[in-house]
Amino acid sequence: MRAATVKDADALAAFNADVLRAQDAQAPQASMGEWTRDLVEGAHPTTRADDAIIVENTRTGAIVSAMFLLSQTWSYGGVRIPVGQPELIGTLAEYRGRGLVRAELDVAHAKSAERGDLMQMIAGIPWFYRQFGYELSVARGGGGRLFPGELAAFPPADALRVRAAREDDVTFLASLDAEAAARHAVYVPRDAAQWRYDLTGHRDGSATRPVVAVIEDDAARPVGMLLHPATLWGANTLGIVMLEAVPGVSWRRVVVAALHHVRAQGEALAARDGKTFGGASLWMLRRDHPIYQVLRVRYDEADTWYAVYTRVPDVAAFLRAVTPALERRLAQSPLAGHNGTFRLSFYREGVRLVLEGGRVKTVEPWRPATTTVGIEMGQGTTDPGRAHAMFPDLTFHQLLFGLRSVDELGAWYPDCVVRNAETRALLNALFPRRPSFVWPVL
Ligand SMILES: CC(C)(COP(=O)(O)OP(=O)(O)OC[C@H]1O[C@@H](n2cnc3c(N)ncnc32)[C@H](O)[C@@H]1OP(=O)(O)O)[C@@H](O)C(=O)NCCC(=O)NCCS
DSSP: OEEOOGGGHHHHHHHHHHHTOOTTOSSOOHHHHHHHHHHHTTOSSSOOGGGEEEEEOTTTOOEEEEEEEEEEEEEETTEEEEEEEEEEEEEOGGGTTSSHHHHHHHHHHHHHHHTTOSEEEEOOSTTGGGGGTOEEEEEEOOOOEEOHHHHHTSOOOSSEEEEEOOGGGHHHHHHHHHHHHHHOSEEOOOOHHHHHIIIIISOTTOTTOEEEEEEEETTOOEEEEEEEESSOOGGGOEEOOEEEEOTTSOHHHHHHHHHHHHHHHHHHHHHHTTOOOOOEEOTTSOTTSTHHHHSOOBOOGGGOOEEEEEEOSOHHHHHHHTHHHHHHHHHTSTTTTOOEEEEEEOSSOEEEEEEETTEEEEEEEEOOOSOOSSOOOSOOOOOTTSOSEEOOTTTHHHHHTTSSOHHHHHHHOTTOEEOSHHHHHHHHHHSOOOOOBOOOOO
């Protein structure tokens, strides 16, 4: 196992195109190879060749397993946090089940800790990453679809036009992005440099190269933006990844103009590839996106939501880092100005939180005692060895990242126990269920 260098570009691009092809596909996926080159050849804002870990057969020199560790910055309730993202993870079929990815993840997690990352995320295949301390906890996807007939039936765009984004739009895109960040519990904010990378930095044919459009009014003032992939998704749909309107402008107007553009783009892509356009996929725009307030959108069985895996190696350190967000939430809750000590148990470990006058005074690791008297029955207690709330396995992540409220967790997991009303009020205040949107800089 070793770090990659720029000299590995060809081999790593071919490896990823081969191993990370679509499910059951006959041919490698060239776009994954192009994306690999984006990352290896120095164009990406934070990633370089030596962020890839590869395992090679020392006899033949062939790459048999690989992954990248990308660096991201997330916004958690408005607080910026560093996040490590293992990505492009794969092993050749004949080398699978030998613990190669397990060994690569050990290295990636150590490297991520060295960088000061407070957590790791993986947008990945079902279940596999749970083996390495990950929990599915940041919601992603689940939006519906607009069929071609529905798109065609919209009234004409009301004095708005849609044009390709230019490099001098990056400041506008960053400011609109900041508005979107404010709607979400967890978000990946993009500054002007990151927007520039998305507009101009990717190779042609890279899987992560987006098409960005700006919506403007008849005085050429930008009033919205739209982002979609350069190729059609499953069912020949064009997927809308981002759609934003400037505050004070009608979402309905912006949405209608954007959808006319999506229809024209989707039909052109379908015609180019000899396919029949399948409509607009709103899957990435979760059902809490403003589009659903100004349109009627149908769902079908294929529209189930998914989520991103998270790993938080030190929950106390994470909570300490996001204290400003927690204090803001507390100040706006029925427990504003509250005093108290709260022990949260993850059964084998936990954290102790001390509040003074609505400020988070202390957050420290805490271990539930094993010497408590008698059987735990979830009843009131004064024993400081017992927790105020208990969360099985990694379910606390679901609360932390706004996926589920504490009541929803309790309904789903009977061994998620909240001992009293004060603790329930605190957990509702600190960790409200809120929409999230995680679309990393790839
Ligand atoms: C998923 C994949 C990366 C696993 O690679 P690998 O090198 O076989 O992984 P490891 O051997 O380190 O796996 C660790 C453990 O999980 C098991 N495992 C392997 N693949 C698994 C899977 N798909 N689901 C569940 N467990 C799996 C292994 O047997 C091993 O078990 P053990 O620790 O009890 O021995 C590989 O199957 C692959 O490249 N698949 C196609 C591409 C892909 O899906 N990549 C992930 C994109 S997010």
